[in-house]
Amino acid sequence: MAKYLTRRGDGALIEMTSEEIMSDLEAGTADAADKGKIAPLSKDDLDILLDIFTNPTRFVSVEPGNEVVVTHDIGTLRVMGDQGNSGVGIPLSRVQGIQVHERAFCADTMELGHIDYSFKPVKPVIAMEQQEMENALLVTILPLFYGAMPNLGLYYSPDGPFGNPSDLLPAGKIQESYEAQEGAVEHAIRDMVYVCERLAEVGCDGINFDTTGAAGDTDFKATLHAVEHLKKNTDMCIEVGMAGEFVLGMHGGLEYEGQQLAGLYCHDQVKLVEQAGADIFGPVVNTKPSKNMPWNVARAVTFVKACVEASNIPIHVNMGMGVGGSPIFETPPIDSVSRASKAMVEIAKVDGL
Amino acid sequence: MDKAEFMEKAAQHIIDANEQAAVKLAQEYLDEGLDPVEMIEKGLSEGIRKLGDLFDRGEVFLPHLIIASEAMTAAVKVLEQAMPADQVGKKLAKVVIGTVEGDVHDIGKGIVATMLRVYGFEVIDLGRDVPIATFVEKAKEADADVVGSSALMTTTQVGQKALEQALKDAGIRDKLTTMVGGAATTEHWAAKIGATFWAENAGDTVMKLKEIFS
Numbered sequence: 001m002a003k004y005l006t007r008r009g010d011g012a013l014i015e016m017t018s019e020e021i022m023s024d025l026e027a028g029t030a031d032a033a034d035k036g037k038i039a040p041l042s043k044d045d046l047d048i049l050l051d052i053f054t055n056p057t058r059f060v061s062v063e064p065g066n067e068v069v070v071t072h073d074i075g076t077l078r079v080m081g082d083q084g085n086s087g088v089g090i091p092l093s094r095v096q097g098i099q100v101h102e103r104a105f106c107a108d109t110m111e112l113g114h115i116d117y118s119f120k121p122v123k124p125v126i127a128m129e130q131q132e133m134e135n136a137l138l139v140t141i142l143p144l145f146y147g148a149m150p151n152l153g154l155y156y157s158p159d160g161p162f163g164n165p166s167d168l169l170p171a172g173k174i175q176e177s178y179e180a181q182e183g184a185v186e187h188a189i190r191d192m193v194y195v196c197e198r199l200a201e202v203g204c205d206g207i208n209f210d211t212t213g214a215a216g217d218t219d220f221k222a223t224l225h226a227v228e229h230l231k232k233n234t235d236m237c238i239e240v241g242m243a244g245e246f247v248l249g250m251h252g253g254l255e256y257e258g259q260q261l262a263g264l265y266c267h268d269q270v271k272l273v274e275q276a277g278a279d280i281f282g283p284v285v286n287t288k289p290s291k292n293m294p295w296n297v298a299r300a301v302t303f304v305k306a307c308v309e310a311s312n313i314p315i316h317v318n319m320g321m322g323v324g325g326s327p328i329f330e331t332p333p334i335d336s337v338s339r340a341s342k343a344m345v346e347i348a349k350v351d352g353l
Numbered sequence: 354m355d356k357a358e359f360m361e362k363a364a365q366h367i368i369d370a371n372e373q374a375a376v377k378l379a380q381e382y383l384d385e386g387l388d389p390v391e392m393i394e395k396g397l398s399e400g401i402r403k404l405g406d407l408f409d410r411g412e413v414f415l416p417h418l419i420i421a422s423e424a425m426t427a428a429v430k431v432l433e434q435a436m437p438a439d440q441v442g443k444k445l446a447k448v449v450i451g452t453v454e455g456d457v458h459d460i461g462k463g464i465v466a467t468m469l470r471v472y473g474f475e476v477i478d479l480g481r482d483v484p485i486a487t488f489v490e491k492a493k494e495a496d497a498d499v500v501g502s503s504a505l506m507t508t509t510q511v512g513q514k515a516l517e518q519a520l521k522d523a524g525i526r527d528k529l530t531t532m533v534g535g536a537a538t539t540e541h542w543a544a545k546i547g548a549t550f551w552a553e554n555a556g557d558t559v560m561k562l563k564e565i566f567s
Contacts, residue, residue: 008539009539010537010539010541010542012541035411166459169415169416169419169463169467170466170467170470170478172419172423174419178416215460216460246411248460249411249414249415249416250414251414252413252415252416262411263414286536288553289536289537289538289539290540290541290551290553322536322537328536329507330508
């Protein structure tokens with residue numbers, strides 16, 4: 001029986017028969033449907049996925065006319081960073097990195113990001129970031145975003161002024177944990193708005209709130225409020241990219257416009273992001289390294305397809321190391337990324353990657 | 354109320370995180386002269402198990418889990434009055450757990466630690482960014498049964514391999530169960546480095562440890 005090369009979620013090469021692949025595809029979509037209370041992929045969709053995974057070529061692509069917008073988060077650092085942070089160790093400045101992505105890698109948009117990649121540490125160096133943004137804008141023509149993480153974790157001890165919920169909750173200090181998280185939300189909104197408004201002053205085209213929700217529902221709430229403020233007070237394009245398919249309930253009781261944030265999956269996350277005024281949504285579905293790629297891709301596509309159907313704004317799904325069905329591997333192999341990406345474009349109908 | 358109703362209500366009070374009701378029910382159960390161990394195993398623990406499922410599905414959240422674990426502790430305390438002295442306060446095993454050096458991702462590991470406590474394990478949580486030597490030192494100091502390490506990143510998961518070696522070098526690996534977890538890890542990784550097992554999430558950790566220590 002013919003076997004096809006594919007990968008485990010940790011990147012290891014494996015061989016599977018078409019029956020095994022289909023069985024994984026069915027289980028992956030069923031898992032997403034069960035968790036997200038959404039429709040599983042249809043038989044036709046699963047057949048397209050099977051074709052993608054049994055295609056013998058090393059990498060795959062979409063048909064002409066079906067191309068989508070492609071951009072990179074923190075891509076400027078990915079060129080000059082070393083393997084420790086998924087980079088290739090080529091010594092380039094950040095502006096040169098953006099130029100390389102624009103002129104050599106054909107990125108449709110790019111972003112400038114600081115090495116700490118969180119709004120809080122950018123605040124004290126915002127004047128330098130403004131200058132770098134202005135320099136980058138002067139030598140490029142693509143829409144240029146500034147990217148950073150809300151990263152509410154930086155507002156808790158030992159990095160910030162509030163008690164750490166990870167310490168308070170196990171100690172049974174529930175009320176103190178709520179107060180710490182609610183305090184962190186206020187501080188984060190203030191810092192994000194401050195940084196973004198300074199960048200708007202130098203002509204920044206857009207803001208990418210990256211890895212939103214990494215610290216749970218507090219992270220998501222702070223971001224939604226910051227987006228709301230920025231849309232009212234600046235004309236920048238705003239993208240909200242998530243940390244996972246599910247908003248973790250570190251607080252559990254936080255709401256935005258009457259909607260509880262904890263426990264929301266992609267298709268509900270996007271509705272609030274849209275309501276806050278964001279222009280682009282970047283759903284994330286995390287890869288399970290112990291499952292095979294067909295399982296992970298089918299699961300990710302199921303979540304993202306429901307998100308696209310629920311959304312009125314463009315969906316630029318996160319694809320890469322450990323997300324969107326690609327393996328958790330420093331530099332995700334092209335066979336995997338191209339297959340997962342094709343599936344997202346042709347089945348989930350995303351607007352960008 | 355018959356025994357089955359007691360069990361059903363006990364489980365529901367835990368799911369509802371209703372400490373007052375759980376304590377009251379435990380006292381009523383004892384007043385009926387029924388077996389306290391049975392209520393812990395078939396009533397309260399069943400509630401915690403169902404709650405764990407709801408947590409995994411994202412239908413209840415961390416604070417609720419903590420409050421429910423306090424309700425369980427309070428109810429068990431009442432039931433312990435009627436239990437033989439050698440069974441009171443008995444823990445399934447002593448677990449030393451932490452996130453490996455260089456990795457500051459703490460949330461998942463914290464949830465595992467909480468769930469283990471809820472299920473009757475004694476947990477010594479070393480926190481995040483923990484040096485290998487500290488894992489070894491604390492495991493020896495506490496005479497631990499289990500050492501668990503978490504790594505979210507491929508760049509830090511090598512710390513779990515170093516930990517296995519350090520435990521061997523210290524001469525304590527053979528008496529320990531070691532478990533690894535975190536987003537970057539797999540069961541293949543656990544087998545490769547010689548860990549006893551890999552756990553996908555908090556529920557999986559509890560299930561695998563209970564199989565070993567119950």
